[in-house]
Amino acid sequence: MDDVERRVVEVLDGLGVPYELWPIDPDYADTGPFCEKYGVPLEHSANTIIVASKKEPRQYAACVVMATRRLDVNHVVRRLMGVSRLSFASADETTALTGMMIGGVTVFALPDGLPIYVDDTLMDLPWLILGGGSRSSKIRTSPEVLRRLPGAQIVAGLTT
Numbered sequence: 364m365d366d367v368e369r370r371v372v373e374v375l376d377g378l379g380v381p382y383e384l385w386p387i388d389p390d391y392a393d394t395g396p397f398c399e400k401y402g403v404p405l406e407h408s409a410n411t412i413i414v415a416s417k418k419e420p421r422q423y424a425a426c427v428v429m430a431t432r433r434l435d436v437n438h439v440v441r442r443l444m445g446v447s448r449l450s451f452a453s454a455d456e457t458t459a460l461t462g463m464m465i466g467g468v469t470v471f472a473l474p475d476g477l478p479i480y481v482d483d484t485l486m487d488l489p490w491l492i493l494g495g496g497s498r499s500s501k502i503r504t505s506p507e508v509l510r511r512l513p514g515a516q517i518v519a520g521l522t523t
Contacts, residue, residue: 374472392499406488424479427470460474
């Protein structure tokens with residue numbers, strides 16, 4: 364277990380919501396291949412996406428969205444962040460900011476102070492799968508964990 368994965372487990376343990384840490388084949392860490400290989404419905408998979416303002420100084424936020432939905436970057440997220448232009452952070456930016464690779468990014472070990480926006484549609488699920496902090500693990504838990512995450516905002520209309 365690396366440092367990020369250890370931080371993820373510490374955060375999860377502190378939130379008091381039951382979870383399972385699933386070891387997975389890193390070659391299947393991306394959402395589509397993961398769901399296909401492990402028989403998980405896409406509707407129960409959530410992605411943590413890092414977005415970045417286009418103007419300096421760069422501002423970042425994390426958005427947690429259902430894998431079957433599209434993040435409304437140009438309207439809702441831009442308004443939440445109070446910036447004029449916004450895009451998805453590159454894979455290199457995401458790794459530099461979070462210490463995590465695409466396919467393993469999770470909301471549970473992000474830098475302090477990073478805004479976290481959670482799509483409200485996730486809250487209706489009985490369970491969901493999130494990244495585990497590396498491409499070698501996923502987390503199965505209740506959406507309640509997102510409500511308990513310090514600084515996380517549940518946002519209606521975050522996705523389309």
